Amino acid sequence: MKLIFERSRKGLRCATIRPLEVPSHNLEKKYLRKDVQLPEVAEVDMARHYTELSRNAFGVDSGFYPLGSCTMKYNPKINEDVAALPGFTKVHPLQEEETVQGSLHLMADLGADLAELTGMDGMTLQPCAGAHGEFTGLMLIAAYHEGRKDTKRNKILVPDTAHGTNPASAVMAGFEVINIKSNEEKGVDLDDLRAKVGEDTAALMLTNPTTLGLFEKNIEEISKIVHGAGGLLYYDGANLNAIMGVVRPGDMGFDVIHLNLHKTFSTPHGGGGPGSGPVGCKQSLVGFLPNPSVIKNKKDEYEFNYAKSSIGKVSTFYGNFGVMVKAFAYVRTLGADGLKEAAEHAVLNANYMKAKLEDIYPTEKRFCMHEFVIDLQKLKNETGVSAKDVAKAMIDKGIHPPTMYFPHIPGVIDEALMIEPTETESKQTLDEAIKVLRELYELAFKDPAYLQSAPHDMAIGRPDEVAAARKPIVRFEGEY
Numbered sequence: 380m381k382l383i384f385e386r387s388r389k390g391l392r393c394a395t396i397r398p399l400e401v402p403s404h405n406l407e408k409k410y411l412r413k414d415v416q417l418p419e420v421a422e423v424d425m426a427r428h429y430t431e432l433s434r435n436a437f438g439v440d441s442g443f444y445p446l447g448s449c450t451m452k453y454n455p456k457i458n459e460d461v462a463a464l465p466g467f468t469k470v471h472p473l474q475e476e477e478t479v480q481g482s483l484h485l486m487a488d489l490g491a492d493l494a495e496l497t498g499m500d501g502m503t504l505q506p507c508a509g510a511h512g513e514f515t516g517l518m519l520i521a522a523y524h525e526g527r528k529d530t531k532r533n534k535i536l537v538p539d540t541a542h543g544t545n546p547a548s549a550v551m552a553g554f555e556v557i558n559i560k561s562n563e564e565k566g567v568d569l570d571d572l573r574a575k576v577g578e579d580t581a582a583l584m585l586t587n588p589t590t591l592g593l594f595e596k597n598i599e600e601i602s603k604i605v606h607g608a609g610g611l612l613y614y615d616g617a618n619l620n621a622i623m624g625v626v627r628p629g630d631m632g633f634d635v636i637h638l639n640l641h642k643t644f645s646t647p648h649g650g651g652g653p654g655s656g657p658v659g660c661k662q663s664l665v666g667f668l669p670n671p672s673v674i675k676n677k678k679d680e681y682e683f684n685y686a687k688s689s690i691g692k693v694s695t696f697y698g699n700f701g702v703m704v705k706a707f708a709y710v711r712t713l714g715a716d717g718l719k720e721a722a723e724h725a726v727l728n729a730n731y732m733k734a735k736l737e738d739i740y741p742t743e744k745r746f747c748m749h750e751f752v753i754d755l756q757k758l759k760n761e762t763g764v765s766a767k768d769v770a771k772a773m774i775d776k777g778i779h780p781p782t783m784y785f786p787h788i789p790g791v792i793d794e795a796l797m798i799e800p801t802e803t804e805s806k807q808t809l810d811e812a813i814k815v816l817r818e819l820y821e822l823a824f825k826d827p828a829y830l831q832s833a834p835h836d837m838a839i840g841r842p843d844e845v846a847a848a849r850k851p852i853v854r855f856e857g858e859y
């Protein structure tokens with residue numbers, strides 16, 4: 380499609396500027412731009428241009444989006460409406476506390492709700508992403524050990540199935556990363572953990588369910604081992620969809636947790652939009668949470684509180700407030716029972732799809748949580764069709780590809796597709812997706828070349844993914 384600059388024709392306009400109501404002021408010539416270089420189009424051209432652009436983008440509102448580990452579920456529009464209320468959008472972050480009581484009240488209540496949901500004693504809403512939450516949580520852990528003059532603890536244990544942000548955040552926070560192997564059941568290998576935990580362990584970072592969508596059954600034993608050695612337990616709660624309202628990480632023995640509001644709590648993940656990664660912790664770490672926190676004072680008014688022992692600020696102002704409003708609307712419209720039901724349906728939907736596919740697409744035998752991984756190695760050996768080819772062919776069928784090649788454990792899982800249907804999809808949608816995946820499997824044997832050159836119906840087929848990420852062309856360089 381054409382760029383808006385390529386549609387530009389000199390003299391076309393889509394805005395009429397009203398006559399001035401105030402005296403005009405002539406700026407000095409040196410401040411005036413000679414050439415503004417804005418596209419010149421009529422209103423109709425502009426409307427068509429942006430409508431076409433939006434049609435070329437795929438979103439949860441246009442189709443099924445089973446992107447594992449990312450929870451691309453449908454988010455009720457009422458939450459957007461609430462976040463768009465002028466009382467929320469028109470406040471300024473520098474306003475006096477007494478003029479923004481409603482916003483502070485919301486932040487205090489959301490923090491308390493999330494702490495209750497996760498079994499934590501305190502919660503900060505400041506971090507602006509999952510990885511940012513991990514970094515903040517690890518800073519709390521560093522401050523905790525330092526506060527006890529236990530300064531040898533410079534290592535973070537991370538299982539090999541962990542999300543890539545875990546080891547990256549640990550390094551950013553100044554720790555050394557020690558990898559823990561997986562056992563036969565793709566959980567933490569307890570012997571390897573016992574061998575590596577010790578006086579220098581600051582914490583173990585764990586995702587439960589793991590990135591394979593499997594629940595770590597040994598969590599209580601793991602908690603005993605790490606706590607016994609004086610270390611803390613960090614819970615990567617980016618995917619709370621599987622467990623919210625059912626079990627609480629705080630009750631499993633975790634000390635620190637981050638959540639992704641932009642996955643589970645009504646803001647879509649991906650696309651570079653605003654995120655929010657609240658961090659919760661147990662009482663022994665609450666004093667280190669970022670400043671300011673929101674508290675209710677003796678006069679029943681909300682105010683910012685600055686704790687002396689805090690690790691300081693981790694974001695400008697108070698974080699991404701609009702995302703918090705959507706999360707609050709989501710939590711309060713569903714209520715405790717509704718959140719639990721959402722988690723149960725997320726798990727049910729994943730197990731339904733898994734059961735309908737596992738005769739042809741190999742996967743773990745036991746029940747999964749909110750997502751599951753299929754292994755296409757055998758299909759590739761027999762037909763030459765890879766996980767990527769199947770994913771690309773799904774695009775032509777109106778389905779967003781699942782997460783590809785993650786988790787990647789060389790020699791164990793090399794051709795992974797990770798499917799997360801989410802709780803908001805109906806049985807009809809799941810059945811259609813199952814049908815598509817079964818048809819593509821058969822097609823892989825009959826006409827592998829067709830799959831290897833998919834997608835066939837899209838504006839672009841197979842871009843150079845590395846170049847697209849590393850050398851994106853984001854500026855128009857032609858003539859207009």
Ligand SMILES: *Cc1c(COP(=O)(O)O)cnc(C)c1O
Pocket residue numbers: 448449508509510511542544545586590615617618639654656
């Ligand atoms: C998405 C995700 C993260 C990181 O979240 P971002 O907001 O992308 O930084 C961390 N851990 C897991 C398990 C995730 O799925």
